[in-house]
Amino acid sequence: MNKDLAIRELTEKFGTRLNVSAADRERHGQDESSHAVMMPDAVLYAAGTGDVVAAIEICARHRMPVIPFGAGTSLEGHVAAPHGGLSLDLSMMNRVLAVHENDLDVRVEAGVTRQALNAYLRDKGLFFPVDPGSECTLGGMVATRASGTNAVRYGTMREQVLSLKVVTATGEVIETGNRARKSAAGYDLTHLFVGSEGTLGVVTEMTLRVYGRPEKLMAGVCRFPNLQAAIDTVIATIQLGLPVARIELLDELSVKAVNAYSGLDHTEMPTLFLEFHGSAPAVDAEVSSFSRLAKEFGGSAIEFADRQEDINKLWHARHQLYYATRAMAPGKHVLTTDVCVPISRLGDCMLETRHDLDESPVMGTMLGHVGDGNFHTILLADPNNNGEMRELERLHERMVTRAIEMGGTCTGEHGIGLGKIKYLEKEKGPAVHLMRQIKAALDPIGIMNPGKLLPNPSLGEEMDNQR
């Protein structure tokens, strides 16, 4: 890699939009997790697809890594620069390019946040359902195959993306799909790029599905005497095929964290946060079916949030849970787990995990998108206490092993990044070999976000040897 020459050429091309200040590089070398800061050599604020093409061409010529950056809210070190390189910040590419109300799709640049898109859509009676906890960009959400609280009904990013504009590792611009709802034309490049974590190319624009706001929406909370009762209710709900829009579980400690952080006074018991969408009769039927189930398992009556303001407050509190847990013990190292299992195994998986946490000296909240079989623990350890730090890894390893044995995955929605590389091969076995072949074919010189997603032997390491 000829870094100095690359930076000189980038500066000539982009002027002050290329930044090499330590502060900016540091901000771009870390995400919202506790992964170590690994600074890029420079940061480019791209203004359009043309900039991305020009930057990749320069970087390719000098074998300089390119690390796409949206809002830096990932949780597995996705934006860190273990081999240096150029952080390609797409946050200025934040235009909504088209809203096709009649087709329920939109075209946006990759730097638009999910919140900005929903603000834009509000007065059109439309919404975009995928909602990770953070203020993240849609490009980043494509990169990590993100999901959130609505996935149980609307699906994850995988189900929302109709087409992507991608700049490849060789600087070619392609469009992976079109606006048709289905197509059988050739290999599914759209889904190959969704979840590829910036390792195959840079997504600069996308066409997404959006939805009409439901005729009726009801949201509320339902409390349970213990975790098992709450989980059993969730499993029965899904197995009955009730099309709940959101069904989120918070354990006691999570409720406590939310209360403290968001100034609320929820009773500190295992709690489901719920939302129902549909026609008025459909929602009424669903609510009554759910209530019957919950009662059977010892749950409370649903306490409904009446005003839209209260509903917003409810979900805002849920979305803040990662920050709320961190705030319980400032300065601690945080490890977020993200396993996802078939719904019939969710009870065993969560209760065995809760048992592990109860036996462990480290503290952790447990919460999740339980309708999908996906839950998180947010584990806290003293970074100066080697025993505690090792304990985090031990717990994580046990959870992942358990999830895989139950037919599940090490990550439901956060992605592999740096943090879960060690588990990819364990989960995918020889399929990782195919992933490597695809990576080598589409990024032959290995400049796209090297060191992420794929385990050793990584192209990133080969690049190191070439320095």
Next chain:
Amino acid sequence: MNKDLAIRELTEKFGTRLNVSAADRERHGQDESSHAVMMPDAVLYAAGTGDVVAAIEICARHRMPVIPFGAGTSLEGHVAAPHGGLSLDLSMMNRVLAVHENDLDVRVEAGVTRQALNAYLRDKGLFFPVDPGSECTLGGMVATRASGTNAVRYGTMREQVLSLKVVTATGEVIETGNRARKSAAGYDLTHLFVGSEGTLGVVTEMTLRVYGRPEKLMAGVCRFPNLQAAIDTVIATIQLGLPVARIELLDELSVKAVNAYSGLDHTEMPTLFLEFHGSAPAVDAEVSSFSRLAKEFGGSAIEFADRQEDINKLWHARHQLYYATRAMAPGKHVLTTDVCVPISRLGDCMLETRHDLDESPVMGTMLGHVGDGNFHTILLADPNNNGEMRELERLHERMVTRAIEMGGTCTGEHGIGLGKIKYLEKEKGPAVHLMRQIKAALDPIGIMNPGKLLPNPSLGEEMDNQR
């Protein structure tokens, strides 16, 4: 390619399960379309994944093409053998391996037909929704990214496949996913193989989503004074977000064909075949919303099929439409088109197409999965009349060009095969270059179903030069 040596080794390995009779080769060299017969050199009836591995290893050693074969019901020449080779018939691999009722998923071998799966699931209160018109295998449906009448509500094969067991072009066995409903672990190999038409590897087993039978199901027909009224009703239904389970349009000629072929007496007017699924109050609300819309556009009241037997008859007739159209003019060459456009353009697209057909000397029915924006014309021409044959191509070209200009695709569900290769580059542009890179990476010697899906320069042609 050393064909004789390959066949000798295959015979030694598989005995009488390898068949080189002309009759069997001919049957395996054609699908249900009018594409020319192109015979393979031999047919192997595989009994399990191990057979597929052994066969691919032998074929790879001798550079002999491998063409996966399910039921031979594709419509774009997918199973033909333009470069000879081994037809790998998976129809004996027809076991349902597991039903996880509590997780709403099943594990099946690739040779199970959709009808056999549904017969197996019936007494468990479950069903599998994807339903192309023919008696096809689930492996073939994966290969072509098939859909059908339920896709408007349940999605296509793309949405149903949780994981695939694949034998790669080098004989490696991989599992692409697991039973979790979502995962952010690595590249999405599942969706790369869905729709890859046997050109990247052979799918031998799969995990599929299944669904609980709805609490209430209503099906019926609604007639319209003209095509425009029917299409406008469909567009309004989708834009209103009514979650219809099925909404299928038949033009007058299609209704006539169905009546003649299936011995029915539907009034010969543009007709929607409809089905509603859900809780009783939800279905009632939907039916009344739909009826209001249909009436606005001049549609009849819905004529409901009361008994399950009548409902089955209705959909059986719809599924037979390809055969019904062929039967109107036996011996004619058939060309089936398959464009899919954004719903807001469906009216323009269908009406302009109808106009083209009305002006044309060739006959064609028009029908479709209109809720997805997808429709077919089934065009008939005298194979000995060059003018008519050219006219089919002219009409097809016009339809595809129009669909692409409207933001759509040349194929919603039938795939590329041989028949639509000429349109892939027109639709996908430089993205085809990436498809070629992926093909070259995963099938470096080009033995997997050569000559299909990708336009020239094709690996199949390179193989020809090596003979």
